[in-house]
Amino acid sequence: MTQKVHVGIVLDRSGSMEDCRTDAIGAVNSYLRQVKDDKDMEASISLITFDTQSIDLIRDKAPAGSCAELAASEYQPRAGTPLLDAVGHGVAVLDKRKGAGERCILAIMTDGLENSSREYTKETIKALLDRKQKEEGWLVLYLGAGHDAWAQASAMGLHAGNVSAFDKRAIEASMAAFGARSKRYAMAADAADEAVLGGFTEEERADMKSKQKR
Numbered sequence: 001m002t003q004k005v006h007v008g009i010v011l012d013r014s015g016s017m018e019d020c021r022t023d024a025i026g027a028v029n030s031y032l033r034q035v036k037d038d039k040d041m042e043a044s045i046s047l048i049t050f051d052t053q054s055i056d057l058i059r060d061k062a063p064a065g066s067c068a069e070l071a072a073s074e075y076q077p078r079a080g081t082p083l084l085d086a087v088g089h090g091v092a093v094l095d096k097r098k099g100a101g102e103r104c105i106l107a108i109m110t111d112g113l114e115n116s117s118r119e120y121t122k123e124t125i126k127a128l129l130d131r132k133q134k135e136e137g138w139l140v141l142y143l144g145a146g147h148d149a150w151a152q153a154s155a156m157g158l159h160a161g162n163v164s165a166f167d168k169r170a171i172e173a174s175m176a177a178f179g180a181r182s183k184r185y186a187m188a189a190d191a192a193d194e195a196v197l198g199g200f201t202e203e204e205r206a207d208m209k210s211k212q213k214r
Helices: 015-036 083-097 122-136 149-155 168-187 191-197 202-209
Strands: 003-012 041-050 055-063 103-110 139-144 163-165
Touching (some): 003 083, 003 168, 015 168, 041 168, 055 083, 083 103, 083 122, 103 122, 122 139, 122 191, 139 149, 139 191, 168 191, 168 202
Parallel strands (some): 003 103
Antiparallel strands (some): 041 055
8 A cells, every 4th residue: 555645845945055056956856756656655745945035835735646847947046045934834835735644744955044034933933843743743854055954953843863964066865865764754654753763874864965976
């Protein structure tokens, strides 16, 4: 029996992502192809891109088998980083669309610190993510480049095993690690335990921090 999974990707589109724009698009699309071909999961994809000009839901629970790949025109880095607001929007999308027996994964990828949210604070996001992880068994992942990923993610209430730094030059390997971590969670007998007790492997962390593309 296949496992139903709704994957929400919150992707930073602030100006500092320009130096890895092409790689970011390629990495997202590589992940989409990976889940499309996975026979163990019945995955749906929601993709949110964000900057201070707008937070955009560009894929709204699209079935993985027919989800359109991310086009260059849809991802043009600009402006600042309303990270907390984007995460809050991501949670709302997963909440709104959650189906019976479906497991939820929220993946956050950013290269900068929160600097411009207006709707959410660290306290409200931490309370929200605490509830989703502890009471509903969600898997929440955080991939951060160019800043102290653990400090920012821990302030938002994430479990240490699900947080990793990544090098922009290894962004494709980082998405591959996200895919592998997500699969372990999706297929675990007890999703809630796996979300809390599992994590990225040492090999995955090394790949994400590599300065060489693989």
